[in-house]
Amino acid sequence: MRERPVPSRQLWWLAAGFTVWCSALVVLYAIQGIGCAFAWPTGTLRLWLAVALLVHLIVLGWMWRDIARASPDFGSGPTGALLHWAVVATLITALVATVITLGPPLLLTACI
């Protein structure tokens, strides 16, 4: 049986996880900048930051779960299997990177 080629548009999935990470970085930066500029109370600012972070983690978790079930069409054969594995790996890496790089700053001084 011949291997069914991977549709080229599915390669975009490789960038999906870290696109969400980028979005989290920009959104958290923006909220912090706006909150500090307008002197929001620290509690309110932290709450908004935590909500934004949580939303991005949920999106990444949902994508991980969804892709792990192989809902997109990655074709058949070893190339499709490799792409599927790589996409799941980037999603997990993006999830861990989001927690490590954007989680701890929530505990630090928000504005000076």
Next chain:
Amino acid sequence: MLAGSAILFLLVMTLFVLVIRRPGWGSSVSPERWLVLGGLVLPAVVLLPLIAYAMIAGERLLPLPGQAPARIEAIGRQWAWTFRYPDHGATETKGVLHMPAGAPVDILVSSQDVIHAFWIPRLAGKIDAVPGHVNRLRIQADQPGRYAGQCSEFCGLDHASMRFDVVVHRPEEFSAALARAAASEGSQKK
């Protein structure tokens, strides 16, 4: 930091020599496990504590309002630094930053032309020098001595030579040393 990097270097070189001298060494561990141990576990063990340390150190050095450490103005222009000491009258030094040891100092960083960046690697922290805006960087030198500073934002053809020296004095000697340095620069001008 140097000791930590030396240990890691020795570990990697030991593994390298073992593989060369004893072919087959380590083959009982699967390649996947080597990748996970060397590519994930080892960096995590090294980097996570460093992240925690950096965040705690950064928090300690934040220029929080309420504290009033000594102030020094650092003004960048192509391609030299001028330092002014508002707590010591109109004192000014060029190319050499004098500061006391053992106490935080706020560096008020600005620029007269393009964007530069103020950086003293040994004292951590790095901040942009932006025209029309004053950025505040809090640093502390624990030991007297001489340190090197460098512009770390490309600012034109002579960016690489836009360096400065940092001379850290004992707190009790700082005022006199600064006055001597400023007087010496003044006499050189004449």
